[in-house]
Amino acid sequence: MQACVAVKYSMADYWNIAPGMENALKECFSRDAEADVTLEFSIPEKDFNNAGKGSSEVKNLLKRLGVDSEVLRRIAVASYEAEINVAAHSHGGEMTSLIYDDMIHIKFIDEGPGIADIAQAMVPGYSTADDLVREFGFGAGLGLPNIQKNSDALHISSAAGESTLLEFLVFFAQ
């Protein structure tokens, strides 16, 4: 992926988009066209045995559809990190995967408690993971950076005390 610029539009919105693609990508986040396939999963709080199932199903489906293995790896990693974050840091939420013929758009919406400072949360190594989460091997503070690194566009919208929306796009053609 090309070098990216981070653009902060407001306190509660964080975007990371490949340079020059802002408008094209924003259209994608709110596409009118119906997705070819829509998959929904719920992600319960702190349920680490089941967190990851949504990402795994999406990965299996895309594999059957013939998506390139490196693109598939990027989608799987970004999706799994986001799914684990909802389980680890929120009171639970929903994952919605919208699959089009040229790209995938995955949205995670949780029930709070929100991220007070998104820029700080994006810093590699920053983590508020509790002991349980760390026991499972999470809490390196690398999940959000991994999502950014592996997606073509990332949007996070949150604030303290609110729900968090995290959504990203990955195009199938490189």
Add this chain to the structure above:
Amino acid sequence: MIRLTEYLPLIEGVNWTPALSPETVEIEGAYVCDMLSDVMGSAKPKQAWITIMKHLNVIAVASMTGIPVIVFSKNNVPDDAVIDKATEEGIVLVSSPLSSFDLAGILYKLLAK
């Protein structure tokens, strides 16, 4: 590049996923880490993952990252649910009495040959 079957005897490795054939697994390197996100960010397909973590999530991490084999150091043994999941995902699980340092060192030497 080596085959997993060349490595196993050197580390007293026990294969917990006999349904998968270790002779078909090719390894080009390894990643040694117990933090799952670091593995997902830095490990590459065809690398062995050397770790002491052995709960269900490591199978998902290996599967998402494209890791073909997990080597558990210091005699860490995965439980049946983990073995079943790994078998389903095609990820070979191996336990060894050696430390992560020794496991990496032996593999490094073998690859350098």
